[in-house]
Amino acid sequence: MRSYGLGRRQFLATAVGVAAAWTQASGNAIAAPQLKQASRDNSVRVWLTEVSADKWVADQDDVLFKAKRTANPLTIKIDDSVKYQKVQGFGAAMTDSSAWLIDKLSTAERTKLMKKLFDPSKGIGLSLLRSPMGATDFNASGNYSYNDMPAGQTDPTLSNFSVQHDVPYIIPALQQALSLNPSMKIMANPWSPPGWMKTSDSMIGGTLKSEYTSALANYFVKFIHAYGEAGVPISYISPQNEPMGTPTWPGMFLSAYQEAELIQEIGKAFEANGISTKILAWDHNWDVPSYPETIFSDPAASKYTAGTGWHIYSGKPNYQTVVHNDYPSKETFITEATGGVWQDSNQTAFSEALGTWIINGTRNWANGVMLWNIALDPDRGPLNSDTAGIPMLRGLLTIDPADGRVTYNVDYHALAHASRFVKPGARRIYSNTFGEGSIENVAFQNPDGSKVLIAHNSGSAAKTFSVADGTHSFDYTLNAGDAVTFTYSGPAQSGRTPAATKVSDPTHDFTFTSASSPVTVTYDPALLPYQNAIRTGNKLVTYSLPIGASVRTTGRALSRRKWTATASAQPDWGVAANAIDGDIDTRWSLGHGPTSGDWFQIDLGNPTSFNKIVIDTGVNNSFDYVTRYQIYVSNDGVDWGSAIASGSGGIGKIAVTLPTRTAQYIRVVSTAASGFWWAIGDIEVYGSARGTGSITAPAAVSNGLQLKTWTSKEGSQVTVVFNGTADSKSFKISTDGSYTYTLPSGTSAMFTTKKLSSFPSPTFSDLKPGQGMPRSKFTIRGSGFGDAQGLGTVYFGSSYAEIDTWLDTSISAYVPKGLPAGKVTVSVKGAGGAEAGGSSFDVIDLGPALPRTGWTAKASDASQWDAPGNMLDGNSDTRYSSGTGQYDGLWIQVDMGQTQTFDKIVLDVGGSVSDYARSADVYVSTDGTDWTKVTSVADGQRVHLISFPTQTARYIKIVNTGNVARSWWSVAEFNVYN
Template sequence: MSSYGLGRRQFLTTAIGVAAAWTQVSGNAVAAPQPKQASLGNSVNVCLTDVSADKWVAGQSDVLFKAKRTTNPLTVKIDDSVKYQKVQGFGAAMTDSSAWLIDKLSTAERSELMKKLFDPSKGIGLSLLRSPMGATDFNASGNYSYNDMPAGQTDPTLSKFSIQHDVPYIIPALRQALSLNPSIKVMANPWSPPGWMKTSDSMIGGTLKSEYVSALANYFVKFIEAYGEAGVPISYISPQNEPMGTPTWPGMFLSAYQESELIQEIGKAFEVNGISTKILAWDHNWDVPSYPETIFSDPAASKYAAGTGWHIYSGNPNYQTLVHNDYPSKETYITEATGGIWQDSKQTAFSEALGTWIINGTRNWANGVMLWNIALDPDMGPLNSDTDGIPMLRGLITIDPANGRVSYNVDYYALAHASKFVKPGAHRIYSNTFGEGSIENVAFQNPDGSKVLIAYNSGSAAKTFSVADGTHSFDYTLNAGDAVTFTYSGPEQSGRTPAATKVSDPTHDFTFKSTSGPVTVTYDPALLPYQNAIRTGNNLVTYSLPIGASVETTGRALSRSKWTATASAQADWGVAANAIDGDINTRWSLGHGPTSDDWFQIDLGSPTSFNKIVLDTGVNNSFDYVTKYQIYVSNDGGDWGSAIANGSGGIGKVAVTLPTRTARYIRIVSAAASGFWWAIGDINVYGSSRGSASITAPTAVSKGLQMKTWTSKEGSQVTVVFNGTADSKSFKISTDGSYTYTLPSGTSAMFTTQELSSFPEPVFSGLTPNQGIPRSKFTISGSGFGDAQGLGTVYFGSSYAEIDSWSDTSISAYVPKGIAAGKVTVSVKGTSGVDAGGSSFDVMELGPALPRTGWTATASDASQWDAPGNMLDGDSGNRYSSGTGQYDGLWIQVDMGQTQTFNKIVLDVGGSIDDYARSADVSVSTDGTNWTKVSSVADGQRVQLVSFPTQTARYIKVVNTGDVARSWWSVAEFNVYN
C-alpha cells in the first residue's frame, strides 16, 4: 500500500476513525466449520455470522428447499444457466511484516495458523496471495529491492539481482501456503523498483527513468524465474503499486502512458523468456477508470494486459463494471483492501469487508478479492523503519511476537464466508439483489456443480427473504448486520412452475460473441451517473465512451483568435488564457483540488454554432483532469439555464459531443470534488456544418459489429453495440449521419434513451437552514430532482452551489465561497431542465475575527504532522488533525492569552471533505480549570459556525461527543468573533 488511494499530500489527511476492540471467542479461529455434505438435492448447509453476539461463520441447522412458489418481494432468484466471470479465489497479502511475524511462532503454532488460513478443509482455504516485490510500508526491516546499489551507481544488466532477502521467512511462508492449498495463485508487484532506476535515486518518490524501462522489464523476468526456482510460481504481476501515489514510504509515480510503455516491454520480455504470468494494469483506486482504459486503448499494450487491479480507498465497485462493460474481455481483481482504526466498530468493518468488497466486488465482475496484510502485531506493525509509515491498519490476524498469541480479526471471518465455500474455478451465477439497506447477496457455482449463496442484511431491522432455485424455494430470517453463507448441491427439480414468480431486477445482461468466447455486458441504472449524458431533442441520451472510442462530427475546429478565457480560480503560473493559446505545453490550472462549483469559461466573441468541445490535459498528464463535469452555454454570460451535457471526464483528451448549439459563452463546470487539481493544456471547439441533428442510439451498425436492444420496465431504451472484430469499426448516431461513433476492437458502447417527458416535474418545497455563512451546508427538500445530479443544478443566486449529496427528494449543498452577505435566492433545475422553484437564503456577515496574537492551542490528541498551533496560523493550507478517529471526549482548546468578549466561533476544516466533528460541546473558562458549557453542535459540517450568548473568558474548549465519526478531526482555522 502506498497512498491509501489519496492524491497530492492527501495520504496524511485520509479519514481515520475509532479503533475497535477486536475480541475473539477464546482467541481462536472459528471459521473452520465443515459444511455437511448435502447428499440430498433439497438440503442446504447454513453458516452464520452474528457480529453482535461474537458468533463467526458458525454452522447452523440445515434448511430445506421445498417445491413451492414464493411471492415474497424479497426473493433471491438463483439461475445457474446464467454464468458470469470465473472466480480465481479470495485471499490477502503475505507482506514482509506478515511473514516475519508468522516466522516468530513456534513450529506447532505456525502449522496450526497456516492450516486455518490456507487449508481448504481445516481452515478457510485462502486461494489468492499477494506478495510485494521488495519493501513496502510494512517491513520488519528497512527499505530493500532485489537490486540495490550504492548511491550514484547503477546496474542496467541486473548483475547484482538477488532475492536473498526473501529466503529466510517470506518464501518459506509462501511455500507452506502452497503445500496446504496447491490451487493458490500468487500475485506480485513492486512498491518501487530499485532506486537507481528512478529520478529520485531512491525507493521513495520519483518516477521511472525512460532509459531503464527495459531493465525494469527484465527485473520482473528475473524475479519470476527466481521465485519459480524457489518453488513459488507467480500467476499475476502488476507493474507498479498505486502508480498515482508518491508517499513517504516506497512508491513511484507512473503515468498511464508510462505504464503502457512498461507493460509492452514486460510483455515482450515474458514472450522471449517463455513466461506465462499475466499482467494486471493500474493496481490503484476505483475512481480513475480512465487509467487502465488508457492502457487497454493502446493495442500494443493491451495484448499483454490481462485486466485491472483495483484498490478500494476511493470510489466504489460500480467502476469495475464500468470498465468491464467498455472492455468486457479483460479480467478484474480487487488487489488491495484493508480495515483500520477509521472503522468505528466490528460491525462497520464486517459490513465493508463482506458487503462492499466481497459481495459487491464480485457482483461487479471481480475474478478475485485480496485484502492487505495477513498478519500484523498489536501495534499495527511492524512498520518500515526507514519511512514514516502510519500505524492504522488491521491484518486478518494479530500476532503478538512477545508471547506468540494469535487472534483472528473480523476481516478473517468476512473472507471465510467466501473463501471457505467458493472454490477456485467457480463461476458467479445469476442472482438478483436488493442493495444497500436490505438483503445484499452474490451467488456462485463451484466446479463440482454445488452452489453458494452469500447474503448480508445491511438494513437496520431483521428481514425474512426467500431463496428460489428453479421450482424450489426456502425462507430465511436474517437479523440486521448478520450474514449467512448457504451451500447446496441441488435442489432436485420437479415440475415446470418456477418458484420465483415476482422477481424485480433493474439490471439486464447482453451477451455477444468474441474470438475469446462469449462476453457479457451489464446494463445497470446505477451506472448512468458515471456515463455521458446530453439533452437532444425530446430525449435524454446517456452513453458510454471507452477510452480509445470517439464521436466524430462534420464540423471543423473554430478559430480562437477572438476568444477570451476566464475561470473560477487559477494559479499565477497557470492562467486561463494558456488553455486557448494553441500551445499544449502551457496550461490553465485551477491551483487546487476542484469541487462541484469550480468552472472554466470561454467567450467565443459572438454567438457561434458548435457541436463538439475537446479538452486536452496534455501528453503524459495522468493527474490534473476534471473527473466529472457539466456543460452550460449562454448568450449573455449571466443566464446559464440548465446544463446541456454532463460526463465522467478522464485522462488525456475529453471530447464532449453535443447537438448543435448557438451561443457566445461556454462554461465547463466541475461536478465532483477531487484530490487532484484540474488543468487544461488546450481546448478546441468545433463548428457545425449542418443543421441541428439529434444524437440518437444507433438503429443499424456495420458488418462485423453486434447490436442488441432492451426496454426497461420504466421505459428506458437500452442499446448496446459490441465490436468483436480485430479492427476499429464506426456507425452513425444521428438522424442525418453527421455524428459517427468509432468503437475500437474488443470494446462495447451502451446507449440509454429516456424521454424528457417521462421525468417527473421537479418541485422545490423547503430550505433548511435559510441562514448561514459562506461554505456552510444547507439542505433542499422536494421531489422530482432525479436520483443523481446528472444535468441538475443548484443555483445560489447566479453562482453554482457545491453539491454534497443529491437524491430525488433531497439535495445537500454548500453556500459558495466568497459570496457577499445579504439575501440570495436558492433555486433548483432538474435533469429535464425544468425549474423546480426556490427560496431565499440569508448570507451572514460575521465581521472581523478577534486578533490571535499570543494565542496558543492544545489538544487531547494530535498527529505527528498537524500540530494544534496550525489552526491559529492564518494559513488554511495547514491544519491541526487528531491523528486518531473521533471519539467521545476528544478535545481541542484555545488559550487567548487574556480574557476576551465574544459570542461566536468558526471551525474551518479547510480543503478536507470529511475530517470535521459530527457532534461537539463548546465550553469556556477564565482559569482553564472551571468550565461552563455554552453551546452544542448536533450535526457538524466542514465550516462550523457556533453561536452562543456573549461570554467573557480566556479559554475555549471544543469537546467531541459521540463515537460515530469514522474520520480524523481536523481544524485548519479556529476563529473567534464578537
C-alpha cells in the same frame, strides 16, 4: 496527497480484535469443522454469522428447498444457466510484517495457523495471495529492494539482483501456503523499484527514469525466475502499487502513459523468457477508471494486459463494471482492501468487508478479492522503521510476538463466508439483489456443480427473504447486520413452473460473441451517473465512451482569435488564457482540488454554432484532469439555464459531443470533488454549418459489429453495440448521419434513451437553514429531483452551489464561496433540466474576527505534518490535523493570550471535504484549569459557525464527541468573533 486513497491517508482516518474463529473456547480460536458435502437432495447447508452474538460462520441446521411458489417481494432468484466471470479465489497479502510475525510462532502453532488460513478442508481455504516485491510500509526491517545500490551508483544489468531478504521467512510462508492449497495463485508487485531507477534516487517518491524502463522489466523477469526456482510460481503481477500516490514510505508516481510503456517492455521480456505470468494494470482506487482504460486503449500495451487491479479507498465497486462494460474481455481483481481504526465497530468492519468488498466486489465482476495484511501485531505493525508509516490498520489476524497469542479478527470471518465455500474455478451465476439497506447477495456455482449463495442484511431490522432456484424455494430470516452462506447441490428442475413469481431486477445482461469466448455487458441504472449524457430534442441520451473510442462530427475547429477565458479560480502561473493559446505545454490550473461548482469558461466573442468541445489535459498528464462535469451555454454570460450535457471525465482528451448549439459562452462545471487539481492544457471547439440532426442510439450496425436492445419497465430504451472484430469500427449515431461513433476492437458502447417528459416534475418544498455564511451547508427538500445529479443544478442567484449529496427527495449543498452578505434567491433545476422552484436565503457576514496576535494552540493528537499552530496562521492552505481518526475525547485548545469577550467560533476545514468534527462540546476557561461547557454541536460542517451566549475567557477548548475514525480531524483556520 499520498498513496492509499488518492491516498490511504484520506481513507485512514481502534482496531477491535475478535477472539473467535468458528466457535470460541476460553477465548482461543479452535479449528474449523470439516466441510461436509451437501447431499444431492433438497437440503441446504447454512453457515451463519451473528455479529452481536460474537458467532462467526457457524454451522446451523439445514433448511429444505420445497416445491412451492413464492410471491415474497424479497425473493432471490438463482439461475445457474446465466453465468458470469470465473472466480480465482479470495485471500490477503503476505507482507513482510505478516510473514515475520508468523515465523515467530512455534512450529506447531505456525502449522496450526497456516492450516486455518489455507487448508481448503480444515481452514478457510484462502486461494489468493498478494506478495509485495520489496519494502512497503509494513515490514519488520527498513527499506529494501532486490537490487539496492549505494547512493549515486546504478546497476542497469541487474548484476546485484537477489531475493535473499525473502529467504528466511517470506518464501517459506508462501511455500507452506502452496503446500496446503496447491490451487493458490500469487500476485506480486513493487511499492517501489530500486531507488537508482527513479528521479528521487530513493525508494520514496519520484518517478521512473525512462532509461531504466527495460531494466525494470528485467527486474520482474529475475524476480519471477528466482521465486519460481524456490517453488513459488507467480500468477499475476502489476507494474506498480498505487501509481497515483507518493507516500512517506516506498512508492512511485507513474502516469498511465508511463505504465503503458512499462507494460509493453514487461510483456516483451516475459515473451522472450517464456513467462506466462499475467499483468494487471492500475492497482489503485476505484474512482479513476480512465487510468486502466488508457492502457487498454493502447493496442501495444493492451495485448500484454490481462485486466485491472482495484483498491477500495475511494470510489465505489460500480467503477469495476464501468471498465468491464467498456472492455469486457479484461479480468477484474480487488487487490487491496483493509479494515482499521476508522471502523467504529465489528459490525461496520464486517459489513464493509463482506457487503462492499466481497458481495458487491464480485457482483461487479471481480475475479477475486484480496485484503491487505494477513497478520499484524497488537500495535498494528511492525511498521517500516525507515519511513513514517501509520499504525491504523487491522490484519486478518493479530499475532503477539511476545507470547505467541493469535487473535482471529472480523476480516478473517468475512473472508471465510466466501473463501471456505467458493472454490477456485467457480463461476458467479445469476441472482437478483436488493441493494444497500436490504438483503445483498451474490451466488456462485463451483466446478463440481454445487452452488453457494452469500447473503448479508445491511439494513437496520430483521428481514425474511425467500430463495428460489428453479421450481423450489425456501424462506430464511436474517437479523440486521448478520450474514449467511448457503451451500447446496440441487435443485433446479426445468420444464415446470418456476418458484419465483415476483422478481424485481432493474439490470439486464447483453451477451455477445467474441474471438476467444462470449462476453457479457451489464446494464444497471446505477451506472448512468458514470456515463455521458446530453439533451437532444425531447430526449435524454446517456452513453458510454470507452477511452479509445471517439465521436466524430462534420465540424472543424473554430478560430480562437476572438476568444477569452475565465475561471472560478486561477493562480498566477496557471491563468485561464493558457488553455486557449494553442500551446499544450502551457495550461490553466484551478490551483486546488476541484469541488462541485468550480468552473472554466470561454467567451467565443460572438454567438457561434458548435457541436463538439475537446478538453486536453496534456501529454503524459494522468493527474490534473476534470472528473465529473456539466456543460452550460449562455448568450449573455449571466443566464446559464440548465446543463445541456454531463460526463464522467477522464485522463487525456475529453471529447464532449453535442447537438448543434448557438451561443457565445461555454462553461464547463465540475460536479465532483477530487484529490487532484483540475488543469487544461488546450481546449478546442468545433462547429459546422450543417449537421443539425439529433444524436440517437444506433438503429442498425454493420462491418461485423453486434447490436442488441432492451426496454426497461420504466421505459428506458437500452442499446448496446459490441465490436468483436480485430479492428476499430464505426457507425452512425444521428438522424442525419453527421455524427459517427468509432468503437475500438474488443469494446462495447451502451446508449440509454429516455424521454424528458417521462421524468417526474421536480418540486421544491423547503430550504433549511434559511441563512448561513459562505461554504456552510444547507438542505433542500422536495420531490422529483432525480436519483443522481445528472443535468441538475442548484443556483444561488447566478452562482452554482457545491453539491454534497443529490437524492430524489433531498439535496445537500454548500453556500457558494465569495457571495456578498444579503438576500439571494436559491433555485433548483431537476436532473432532467426542469425548473423545481426555490426560495430566498440570507447570506450572513460575521464581520472581522478577533485579532490572533500572540495566540497559541495545542491538541491532544497532532500529525507530524500538520501542527496545531497552523489553524492560527491566516493561511487556509495549511492546517492542523489530528493524525488519527476521530474519537470521543479528542480535543484542540486555543490560548488567546488574555481574556477576551466573544460569542461565536468558526472552524474552517479549508480544502478538505471530510476531515471535520461531526459532533463536539465547547468549553471556555479563564485559567486553563477550570472549564465551563458553553454549548454542544451535533451537526458538524466543513465551515462550522458555533454560536453561544456571550463569554469572557482566555482559553477555548473544543472536545470531539464523535467516533468518525475513518476521517481525521482538521482545522485550517480557527476564528473567534464577538
